Amino acid sequence: xxxxxxxxxxxxxxxxxxxxxxxxxxxxxxxxxxxxxxxxxxxxxxxxxxxxxxxxxxxxxxxxxxxxxxxxxxxxxxxxxxxxxxxxxxxxxxxxxxxxxxxxxxxxxxxxxxxxxxxxxxxxxxxxxxxxxxxxxxxxxxxxxxxxxxxxxxxxxxxxxxxxxxxxxxxxxxxxxxxxxxxxxxxxxxxxxxxxxxxxxxxxxxxxxxxxxxxxxxxxxxxxxxxxxxxxxxxxx
Amino acid sequence: xxxxxxxxxxxxxxxxxxxxxxxxxxxxxxxxxxxxxxxxxxxxxxxxxxxxxxxxxxxxxxxxxxxxxxxxxxxxxxxxxxxxxxxxxxxxxxxxxxxxxxxxxxxxxxxxxxxxxxxxxxxxxxxxxxxxxxxxxxxxxxxxxxxxxxxxxxxxxxxxxxxxxxxxxxxxxxxxxxxxxxxxxxxxxxxxxxxxxxxxxxxxxxxxxxxxxxxxxxxxxxxxxxxxxxxxxxxxx
DNA sequence: CGGGAGGTTGAGCATGTTCAAAGGATGTGG
DNA sequence: CCACATCCTTTGAACATGCTCAACCTCCCG
Numbered sequence: 332x333x334x335x336x337x338x339x340x341x342x343x344x345x346x347x348x349x350x351x352x353x354x355x356x357x358x359x360x361x362x363x364x365x366x367x368x369x370x371x372x373x374x375x376x377x378x379x380x381x382x383x384x385x386x387x388x389x390x391x392x393x394x395x396x397x398x399x400x401x402x403x404x405x406x407x408x409x410x411x412x413x414x415x416x417x418x419x420x421x422x423x424x425x426x427x428x429x430x431x432x433x434x435x436x437x438x439x440x441x442x443x444x445x446x447x448x449x450x451x452x453x454x455x456x457x458x459x460x461x462x463x464x465x466x467x468x469x470x471x472x473x474x475x476x477x478x479x480x481x482x483x484x485x486x487x488x489x490x491x492x493x494x495x496x497x498x499x500x501x502x503x504x505x506x507x508x509x510x511x512x513x514x515x516x517x518x519x520x521x522x523x524x525x526x527x528x529x530x531x532x533x534x535x536x537x538x539x540x541x542x543x544x545x546x547x548x549x550x551x552x553x554x555x556x557x558x559x560x561x562x563x564x565x566x567x568x
Numbered sequence: 569x570x571x572x573x574x575x576x577x578x579x580x581x582x583x584x585x586x587x588x589x590x591x592x593x594x595x596x597x598x599x600x601x602x603x604x605x606x607x608x609x610x611x612x613x614x615x616x617x618x619x620x621x622x623x624x625x626x627x628x629x630x631x632x633x634x635x636x637x638x639x640x641x642x643x644x645x646x647x648x649x650x651x652x653x654x655x656x657x658x659x660x661x662x663x664x665x666x667x668x669x670x671x672x673x674x675x676x677x678x679x680x681x682x683x684x685x686x687x688x689x690x691x692x693x694x695x696x697x698x699x700x701x702x703x704x705x706x707x708x709x710x711x712x713x714x715x716x717x718x719x720x721x722x723x724x725x726x727x728x729x730x731x732x733x734x735x736x737x738x739x740x741x742x743x744x745x746x747x748x749x750x751x752x753x754x755x756x757x758x759x760x761x762x763x764x765x766x767x768x769x770x771x772x773x774x775x776x777x778x779x780x781x782x783x784x785x786x787x788x789x790x791x792x793x794x795x796x797x798x799x800x801x802x803x804x805x
Numbered sequence: 806c807g808g809g810a811g812g813t814t815g816a817g818c819a820t821g822t823t824c825a826a827a828g829g830a831t832g833t834g835g
Numbered sequence: 836c837c838a839c840a841t842c843c844t845t846t847g848a849a850c851a852t853g854c855t856c857a858a859c860c861t862c863c864c865g
Contacts, residue, residue, distance in 0.1 A: 377695055405684055446682075450622050456693035456738060505824095698852075698853065729812090740854055740855075742856095746813090746853095807865090810862090812861075812862090816856095817854105817856095820853085826846085827845080830841100830844090831843095832841085
């Protein structure tokens with residue numbers, strides 16, 4: 332019945348074209364949503380005209396689990412490609428928390444994973460050189476796409492321009508370009524159209540000092556299910 | 569009765585000396601805790617010997633609200649000064665979620681604030697120059713100390729070495745030193761012992777492009793209380 | 806008074822930026 | 836289906852920001 336609750340939430344669906352703002356900094360979001368298809372970014376524009384991309388949203392990602400707790404958005408969300416999203420109202424969300432603790436535990440879990448990714452990006456920006464940052468991002472994106480079944484071997488669709496990569500990694504587009512060329516010459520990656528293939532994944536992971544365990548793909552510890560089942564029993568009394 | 573619940577949690581207390589690891593990367597945390605006094609950091613060591621400081625923990629901060637959802641820690645936590653902490657067991661935590669939804673809402677809220685700070689650090693590391701980063705961090709720390717009543721005008725105790733500042737900002741200690749000197753020469757700050765005074769706060773905020781609203785000090789929107797009260801009623805049925 | 810950690814200084818160097826221009830690719834309207 | 840416009844990628848060269856290394860200084864604390 333919990334899956335039924337989830338299905339109900341994602342029944343309705345909205346579409347947006349590519350390169351369009353879904354939510355703007357300063358606005359008051361009225362609903363949460365799940366990204367069903369396509370790719371989007373969280374970002375912030377800075378007064379000097381530059382921008383920083385904070386996270387990529389790929390299918391299955393929730394945006395934002397708790398955003399309605401904040402008065403206003405402190406960043407914007409924009410599409411990179413045409414997307415399909417399932418909006419979830421504030422009320423449905425509250426209903427979910429009250430009546431379906433196991434579902435809310437799963438959502439909670441995913442927000443933890445996102446937090447882990449934010450920490451990882453901080454480490455990247457603070458302490459990895461440009462090659463390491465690019466390599467890390469490519470690995471991270473491959474693993475995330477893998478986790479939701481959107482890979483084909485070691486390749487997946489990456490609809491990003493080099494400018495967007497630069498805005499994510501704190502690098503200029505020109506330098507990103509040079510690093511990607513270098514990776515290609517070394518046979519680490521192949522890119523055509525927007526299909527990226529990480530030929531030499533382990534080589535990239537070494538450059539990146541990448542460790543997939545930081546992304547916590549293993550899922551939550553087993554015993555948690557027991558806790559949340561207990562929670563459910565209490566509430567249903 | 570909710571405050572009673574909180575008091576109960578923080579009744580027990582542990583002490584640690586300065587410059588000691590409280591929780592290490594890779595370990596399985598058995599309890600959550602609240603920092604009562606002193607200062608601590610979340611950080612990660614990298615294979616090349618460098619480290620990245622991810623967040624500062626100051627009195628009132630919770631660490632980590634949800635950490636027990638993760639199998640293992642993806643970073644370590646260390647004290648900077650001697651600290652007092654109140655440990656909270658996994659069971660008390662679960663109990664809190666079940667019986668005191670308004671308290672858990674408050675905790676939830678604080679984890680959101682932390683997430684906002686992580687995003688802000690990403691923007692800093694990705695798109696601000698060295699002066700901007702230093703200025704931003706000083707402003708952020710002042711505001712956070714203000715929020716918990718640990719300031720005296722525009723000054724507060726900052727027990728950080730320049731190396732630690734560098735490890736936070738992705739800069740070398742030498743460069744941090746030069747920037748701080750510059751700020752002093754320009755009359756922006758005064759530092760003696762470990763007392764920092766942001767003489768020209770608005771000047772710093774301009775250099776930093778600092779906007780305190782990103783830290784979401786305003787608190788959660790009013791109507792949220794209603795939601796969580798409703799939640800409580802349902803559970804108490 | 807001595808030891809150690811942290812702060813300060815200078816000089817050379819490296820990584821990555823900026824600017825400008827040219828070369829693809831993609832998509833749209835005629 | 837071509838022509839054109841636009842956006843993206845690529846290239847080179849000069850430049851800047853911040854790093855490294857090494858030495859020295861200063862303060863604190865025992």
